[in-house]
Amino acid sequence: MQIRQFQAQRMVAPRQFQPIENKPIAVEIGAGKGKHALQFCTLHPTQILYAIERTREKFDAMHKQAQLHPTENLVDIHADALPWVTHALYPKQVTQFFLLYPNPEPHNSAQRWLNMPFFEFLLSRLADEGTITLASNIESYIEEAEQQLKELWQLPYEKQIIPSDSERTHFELKYLQRGELCQQLIIRKPQGYKTRFDDFEPLNGQGHV
Template sequence: MIMPIRQFQAQRMHAPRDFQRIENTPICVEIGAGKGKHALLFSEQHPDLSLIAIERTREKFLAMQKQHQSEGQTNLTPIHADALPWVVHALYPAQVQQFFILYPNPEPHNPAQRWLNMPFFEFLISRLQPNGNITLASNIPEYIAEAEQQLQEVWKLPYEKQIIASDSARTHFEIKYLERGELCQQLIIRKPEHYSTRFDEMQPRQGQAVETLSEQAHVD
């Protein structure tokens, strides 16, 4: 079943507590970084890329922060915040090289809160560079299948589906699922050169609701 998508009300998002703006430079962003296993590994393996790792749960964020302080990657910035308002207030149009959403909550009782079913996903696409990627991983085949359908029917975005190798160890969840013998898959979603959204001209605004510069853009 195709989930209907409303327009995201970005102007209603207020900046997170203790919010600090970032520079408009190319970055990668991990949403729901947990204790930071993937973020720490990625930043170590890609010293030429800057990664912002967002985690909402305080306990997990503090664990990531402690490990980061121990390892000291200068290209990693852990952020303690809810991802939606932080993305709206912090990120510039077409700024992000890669988004990582690894093993998100499948929201079994609230399908509208799954990433590709949310109106917010259109805003997320607007922050992605042309030819940039979103990596979405899950151990739930139905979650991946639904996301594929949304990509085909709603978002009209090209993607590649991959089976994650049994020895992969990017996150604590991934290790646990693969040790159980579960099928872990990911979608590598690409933003085409001339893809447009209704939020392509929206700039971040600190400390207040944001405003759109154009209300008439559309998704091609």
């Protein structure tokens, strides 16, 4: 299976976009109401986490929680992830990406993370030996992602069953309380892994259609 190349230069900057420094960070895409983001920042006070959420209602809830439980290492971002990542992130900047319970896109498989041209760009932003954590309660989603990792992206990964007492996100808590099987793939980018975007610098608000 071939995936067309992501058109990074066509990405228009998010509203009120602010460039960021080129230093190691973690990034959560689809951070929801911020449950995992706040937990992560509390447990890892020396690591900066950028938590991105597109939906206004969920972002407002996360922002409120961040104000109630302030941590210096959490940066919450209200934006669509694709243009924000394209404009903000530098090559090999991110030590960890978190994709926790993304929309399974049951009617549009091309929009699933590992089926998207954008996934190659995401990999270019990941540091050598960095990881992407992809979690889902849908077994077929995990199985398809595994197949793509083996056949298309050729990346090493570890498949894990998420413990029944885990509660990183509101979705995870709900699924596990129902007794559903939740799994995650810890995807690792090995030294020397190449993408077509390894030299692509962030657009920093300069993208155009």
